[in-house]
Structure formats: structure tokens, C-alpha cells
Amino acid sequence: MKVIYEPRFNYQLGVLKYLHPFDGEKFAKVVSELDGLNIEIIHPNGPISTKVINEYLNELMRKLVLSKTLVLRALEVPKIPFVGFDFLDKKILTPMRLAVAGTLLGAEKALESGGIMWNLSGGFHHASNLNMEGFCIYNDIGISYQQLRKSGHLSETDKVLIIDVDAHHGNGNAYSFKDNENVHLLDVYNEDIYPTSQFTRNRVNFPVPLKSGVEGCEYLEKLTQALELITGHYALAFVIAGTDVLAVDKLGGFKLNVEDVAKREKIILSHLKTLEIPTVVTGGGGYSKQSASAIAAAIKACSTL
Numbered sequence: 193m194k195v196i197y198e199p200r201f202n203y204q205l206g207v208l209k210y211l212h213p214f215d216g217e218k219f220a221k222v223v224s225e226l227d228g229l230n231i232e233i234i235h236p237n238g239p240i241s242t243k244v245i246n247e248y249l250n251e252l253m254r255k256l257v258l259s260k261t262l263v264l265r266a267l268e269v270p271k272i273p274f275v276g277f278d279f280l281d282k283k284i285l286t287p288m289r290l291a292v293a294g295t296l297l298g299a300e301k302a303l304e305s306g307g308i309m310w311n312l313s314g315g316f317h318h319a320s321n322l323n324m325e326g327f328c329i330y331n332d333i334g335i336s337y338q339q340l341r342k343s344g345h346l347s348e349t350d351k352v353l354i355i356d357v358d359a360h361h362g363n364g365n366a367y368s369f370k371d372n373e374n375v376h377l378l379d380v381y382n383e384d385i386y387p388t389s390q391f392t393r394n395r396v397n398f399p400v401p402l403k404s405g406v407e408g409c410e411y412l413e414k415l416t417q418a419l420e421l422i423t424g425h426y427a428l429a430f431v432i433a434g435t436d437v438l439a440v441d442k443l444g445g446f447k448l449n450v451e452d453v454a455k456r457e458k459i460i461l462s463h464l465k466t467l468e469i470p471t472v473v474t475g476g477g478g479y480s481k482q483s484a485s486a487i488a489a490a491i492k493a494c495s496t497l
């Protein structure tokens with residue numbers, strides 16, 4: 193297993209960090225917790241290009257992603273009159289485009305090696321080719337899939353699995369792949385919170401809707417039951433390992449602890465390894481102070497896979 197990280201993944205927001213509960217430095221904290229563990233870290237060469245992003249977005253979205261007002265709305269921060277688009281692009285959108293490059297790199301390396309690649313960022317599962325919302329601007333998995341098809345890493349008939357264990361339903365991925373029968377979704381989400389679209393929830397092949405307040409034991413049991421429905425024949429799996437399932441998280445509504453998150457990732461990745469499915473893990477959401485520790489614990493638990 194290799195970890196994908198680069199210092200520019202972090203969102204260095206200055207005073208703006210007080211406007212959002214997001215811990216913009218969490219990726220650096222994870223890496224510092226992995227220090228001395230002999231885990232190889234690789235990094236993308238640079239942000240994914242505008243050309244590649246535009247290949248994925250529909251015509252209208254190509255314009256909307258350049259609107260300061262709409263980007264700020266998607267990032268769920270209030271309007272900030274003294275901040276220009278260039279500042280947003282440098283401080284938030286460039287780290288996000290690096291994250292997209294990280295997911296694509298991870299997918300390529302996973303397919304080439306047959307192993308597991310862990311991108312600390314990415315997992316922007318609320319964005320799609322015609323929408324951005326929920327702190328997600330670019331759908332890294334949709335963009336990666338398109339590029340992998342183009343480069344020949346994946347064929348038209350190759351099956352792809354997306355396992356989404358972020359606390360929120362992955363509406364952007366469900367929408368992105370609504371017409372692609374070769375992409376299957378397993379989604380464990382809090383059914384009581386955003387996003388509530390029944391259209392995208394119905395697209396999930398292996399849905400695990402749970403109630404607010406669910407604890408680790410029940411969560412892991414339901415996840416394990418859903419994973420047992422997965423059998424082989426997938427060319428590639430993406431995992432969205434959001435840590436907003438932690439009890440201390442203000443948004444997710446679940447009650448998992450750091451050990452539960454580590455167990456969760458080990459259960460998922462062990463299962464995929466047994467089925468010999470190359471896998472790229474992406475970061476997903478996770479806004480609490482425990483988020484970095486949970487990710488580091490999960491990587492440690494899975495480092496020998």
C-alpha cells in the first residue's frame with residue numbers, strides 16, 4: 193500500500209479558516225502521525241489540468257466553476273466581499289485539483305500494481321458533471337474514470353465499484369454514473385441528513401441507509417453484511433473513507449470512535465484484497481479535530497495489506 197500526499201493538498205486559508213469547520217491542515221497532520229512507519233508516500237506531478245476538467249463538465253458547468261459566488265456557495269462559506277476568485281483558486285481550488293490528480297494517480301497505480309493506493313484528499317462525492325455542492329467542486333472519481341477509459345487503463349466493459357462510507361450519501365457519484373451499468377455503488381450513509389434526493393439514493397446498488405445516532409458496532413455489522421454481497425469481477429474499486437462518521441463530528445450524525453474507523457477501513461480493504469480488486473482510497477469528508485488521528489489509525493491498521 194502507498195499513500196498519496198503532497199503539502200499543497202492542505203487548505204491554507206489564513207483568517208478564512210474561522211468561517212468553516214473544516215480542518216484544512218488535516219492532511220499534514222495525518223502524514224506527521226505516519227512518521228517513522230515505513231509507508232511509502234507518492235505525490236501527483238501537479239494539479240489536474242483545466243482541459244481535463246472541462247472534458248468532464250457539461251458546457252454550463254465550465255462557466256459556473258469560474259463564478260466566485262457559486263463556488264463560495266458550493267463551499268458552504270458566506271459571501272466574502274474582499275476575496276477575489278484568484279484567491280479562491282489559489283487557496284482552495286488548486287488543492288482540490290491536486291486532489292483530483294491524486295485520485296487519478298492512485299487509480300493508475302492500483303491498476304498497474306493490483307494493490308491499494310490511499311489518496312489522503314479527494315472523494316468529492318457531492319459534485320458531478322453538472323453540479324457542485326457540499327464542499328465538492330470537481331468529482332474526482334468521475335474525472336478519473338473518464339481519463340482511465342481514455343488512456344485504456346479501463347475498457348468499456350470493465351466493472352468498477354465505488355464503496356462510499358462517508359456519513360453523507362454520495363449523490364454526485366450516483367448522478368455521474370446514473371447511466372453506466374458497469375459502475376456499481378455501495379453506500380453506507382445517514383438517511384436523516386443531506387443529501388436527501390431519492391433519485392440518487394435509488395441509484396445505489398448496495399444501499400446501507402442508517403439512522404442518526406448509530407454506533408460503531410451496528411455500523412460495522414451492517415457494512416460487513418453489505419460487503420458480503422460483493423463478489424469479484426471488478427477491475428477497480430474506489431473507496432470514499434470519510435471520517436465524518438466520528439461521534440465528535442458536528443455534521444455526520446453517527447457515533448463511531450477512532451478505533452471503529454480503523455476497523456471499518458480494514459474490513460473494507462481486506463475484503464477487496466481477498467477479491468483481488470485493485471483499490472484507490474480517497475479522503476471524503478471529516479471536519480472534526482479527531483479526523484486526522486482516525487485516518488492515521490486506519491492507515492496503520494491497513495498498512496500490511
Ligand SMILES: [Zn+2]
Pocket residue numbers: 358359360434436476477478
Ligand atoms: Zn460527508
